[in-house]
Amino acid sequence: MTGYHPLGEEIQDFADGRLTPARREDLEAHLATCPQCGRELERLRWVKEGTARLPMHEPPLDLPARVAQALDSEDRRGSRASPLRRYLLAAAGVLAAAAAVVILLSRGPRDLPSAVGRDFAAYRKAVLSLDTASGDGPTLERYFAWRGLAFRTRVFDLGMMGYGLVGARVHRLDGRPSALFAYRGVGDHTLMCQMFEGSLDELPQGGEAREHNGIEFRIFKQHGLTLVFWMEGSVVCVLVSDVPGEDVVQLAYAKAVKV
């Protein structure tokens, strides 16, 4: 190997794990005895690791709402499509519905608790963002109405319980519109609520059933989260958090109303 130096791009291939095992072995042997190529490798890794660690910037708060409005406009444009396009869409819809039936039959009852849990985790990881930031419940209720949610929302004030509203988004849960709003409590704990049209009968078996003030509650615990479901008219409400389970239940008891 004396006098031989691999090309820099080959050292980069080594750093990026793109060499064949045989070539990797050759290069490892060379790097062990060549300080110059060792430094080259160290520099490439230094930059690669430094850029991978760059902080992520939060998108502007109004960006999700802007995107949603653009998609709404596109949907409205699509609904004014030609008769032929409508026919083709209808035909495709029949096929998609048939496929959906097959999928639903094969996966059994809807797993709404898992879907709500995934949304909570996505929000905590900042993968799921809010459309609008406000600490005022009535403002968020007006926002949901303005975004065209077909059901009435009730954004609870949990200030007395130590939770302040953060904001809301018009979301989709299991293919249906959902009003999602989030709270932040002492110790940076997060509490999330979703409201959507449906029924407790859609929930899978296995949850704990309780009754309080004449209202039926279904409680699920999974992956360190507690999810409490109840009905208000035709709307399902669910509170979810990773705080102690009984705290979530008591918050739900305090805010649920019989409709």
Added chain:
Amino acid sequence: MMALDPERKRALFEATALPLTTALYNTALRLTGASADASDLVQETFLRAYRTFENFSLGTNCKAWLLTILYSIHINQRKRAEHTTIALPPEEVEALLDEDAGDDQRLPELDERWGPEVDRALGDLAEPLRAAILLVDIEQLPYEEAAAALGWPVGTLRSRLFRARKRLFATLEGYARATGYLRKPVRPE
């Protein structure tokens, strides 16, 4: 993907594409350098992606697909605006970068304190070099997917990525010396 009814399409798009907003916004921000331009670029990307969502194969890499659209829109906007040409660094710069400082000093860890310097150095790169870093090192796309997203052969991506990392090293090493993390190299007379 077969044609979907509008509601199902919207639900699938929101579940598959929209969670990538932050990743797209960060790439857009580092390409355009301005928050307002980045927001416009992300909005346009989602709109075009939504219009052609039937072309996306569920189960494949949605981020790579969205970044392909984003980069294509960005390049077309740049061409239309006839801004600066997307030139690669001149050969002299490349030659300088190949110099070995012969310095055995330990490099400082590029932790979060270095974020602004790394971002600034990234912003100073010629755009194709910057795009290579954004997709491979920051968005962690495999070479093949990054090359497809940028519309380049894999060999071109590999070469530009190498030059981008070398340039970044040169700039950041300069910062490290200026801030006292590294001593100035002592060269033999």
